[in-house]
Each structure stands twice: as C-alpha cells, then as structure tokens.
Amino acid sequence: MAGNNPTTTEYIQHHLQNLTFGLHPERGWSIAHSADEAAEMGFWAIHLDTMGWSIALGVLFLWVFRKAAKAATTGVPTGLQNFVEMMVEFVDNSVKETFHGKSKLIAPLSLTIFCWIFLMNLMDLVPVDVLPMLAQKIGAMFGADPSHVYFKVVPTTDVNATLGMSLSVFALIIFYAIRSKGFSGFIAELTLHPFSTPNKFAQALLIPVNFLLETVTLLARPISLALRLFGNLYAGELIFILIALLGLWQLPLHFPWAVFHILIIVLQAFIFMMLTIVYLSMATEEQH
C-alpha cells in the first residue's frame, strides 16, 4: 500500500494521480508533490508516467511488427510473422469493409490505433500495486518521499492520452473532408444541413441553426471517442483499486474482474479503431 498506512481515500487518490512534471508558479520546473501542486501547474505540465508508458508500449508494438515485417517472406509464415499477418489482415479487412475510398494512411493508422490502445489497456491487467510500489522504491532511492511518488500505469486512464489521439483523428477527419469535398463543400456540409429549403431567405435564416447542430455533431465525435475509452478504462482501473482494498477478499475477486476486463480491453481498442475508420469514411464520402 502507498505511503505510511494511508486511509482508503488517500490510497485511491494516490493511485489516480499522475506523476506530473511541470512549471509550478512558486517552485519552477519540478515534479509535483501532490495533486494540488499538479493542478497549480495548469497546462504547462506533462504526465511522465503516461508519456513514458505509452511511448514504451508504442515502441514495443512497432519494434515487434517491424521485426516481423523485415523478416516477412512469401513462403510458409511461422510464429511471429503469422501473428503479425493475422493482425494486419484483420485490420485490412475491417478497413476495406467500411472505408471505400483509396488511402494509404487509413489502414496503418487503424493498425497503430488498435495495437497501441490494446497494449496500453493491457497494462490494466498488471496488479494495481506492483508498478507504483516499484516506482516508489526507485523514487526513495533518489531521495524522494515515497508518498509523493505518484505513478499511474495505464496511459488510457489519462484523459490527456485519449484526447491526444482523438484530436489527431479529428484533425484527420477535417483534413479528409476538405480534401474530398473542398473547403466550400465542407462549409456547406456544416451550414446547409440538416434543414434546407429552396427559398433563399429562409435558407439564410436556417444557416445558424444548421451550423450549431452540425458543429455539435462534429465536435461530439472526438470527445465521445476520447471519453468512451477513458471512461471504460478509468472505471475498470477504479474497480481494480477498490478490489485491492478488500483485504483477503480481493484474491477471489480479482480474477473474475480481470477476465471480464480482458473483454473490455480488446473491445475498447476495437471500437476506437472502427469508429476512426467510420468517421474518416463518412468524411470522405458524400453525405445526405
């Protein structure tokens, strides 16, 4: 357990706080010692644990796949190549079924999304206390107060991580929409639907209403994409933490929740990928 016999609330809060490095108004560039300090840092702060784990997992994914890609032969595939090809074909089929345009970007993008999110989600299955305690031991070696060393292992339980990805996808949505319909087409799509009329005057009146509705629809996509993933994983993590508080009872409870959570992990990665493909294909194709 974290710190010197913390209360339940402290334990949970400790687990939900990122290791933050940022510009504190009073202490300058430093690692935040508490949640309040992290909050005071405002925007100019970075979550070292989230960044570290997500980059490490992304590099792991790319390393494994690159290794298989380099060794790829046209003969009978074995082991790793088999697995990689299975993933690639699965993603390729998903993309082909949904996205009918031609794009060199969408398939690799989907593969990256699926594998990266899956790996980040998978960190949820590591027992909740193992890596934070390890981090505290290492922090203590460098002379830090263990109770000040925060460590959140699952990057997708950080809304910054999920929003970072979904906003990138959002930028792609807008890019694809403008590329396939032109800037005027994109604006027309925002302002001339869903209410349209042949009467020019009435149409002019309807434009603000349409714009409001369509903007909400458009903005809801990246936000829902990010919050869906974040919410699922955050809740899952929270339940793991709560189970960890049960003392001896946690032993039989962890296993069923972990088994159930495997489903969520894969499903959320898949949903994020599929929705990205769907949004991008909607942006490319003519609507209405």
Place this chain on the structure above:
Amino acid sequence: MNLNLTLIGQAIAFAVFVWFCMRYVWPPVMQSLQERQKKIADGLDAASRANRDLELAQEQANETLRESKEQAAQILEQAHKRSNQMIEEARENARLEGERMIANARAEIDQEINRAKEELRAQVARLAIEGAERILESSIDEAKHRELVDKLATEL
C-alpha cells in the same frame, strides 16, 4: 483531471507511431501477403493445368492404345488373308505343275508310242520287203518300190 501538455505529447507520439507504421511496417507485410496470395494462386493454377494435361495425356494414351490395337488386328487379319492366299496359290501352283507334269508324261508317252510305231513300221516295211524278196526271189528295185512300201507302212 487536468488537461496539460501530455495531450500534445500524446498527439505527437501518436503521429510519429502512425508515420512509422505507415512507412516501415504496413508496406512490407502487405507486400509479402500479396506476393504469397499470388504465389498460391499461381500454384493452384499450375495444379489445375497439370491436372488438365494429365487428363489430356491419358486420353491420348488411350487413343494410341486403341489405334495400335486396331492396327494389330488389321495386321493380323492381313497376315491371315495373305497366308490363305499363299496356301491357295501354292495349291494352284501344285495343281498346275501336276497337270503340266501329266501333260508332259502323256506327250512323252505319245512320242514313245509314235517312235515305237515308227520303228515297228520300219521293221514291218523291212520285213515286208525281205519277205517279198524272199517270195519273189528276185531283187526288187528298192528305189522303185520304197515309196510303195512306206505308204504301206503308214497304213499299218
């Protein structure tokens, strides 16, 4: 939940990963998949072609076998015919030869008979002349009566 630089960091990391995947991971895997697909398709194609070739060859072999059987039967028949013909010819030859030999023999016999007759006639003529000489006891002008006696001899 404070939004901070992590968001931008994540977006950058995401972009870099996607770029790397697009540049170095996806194309080689996809290429090997497509190449393998083509290879398998070619293999299946070759197999079906070989099957067809085999069928064709079998058909041809059957055809050849049938033809050769027919030919053999034809040759056998011809040989039969030919041998029958030869036997027939030989028989005919033998018959002709026999007939010829019989004819020769007959001719020879006839000749022999004729010669014997000639001899007999000559002897008869001589005997007749001798007898007549003895009877007449006078010589007869042989030159004068020769024609007469010969005439007599031919009448014998």
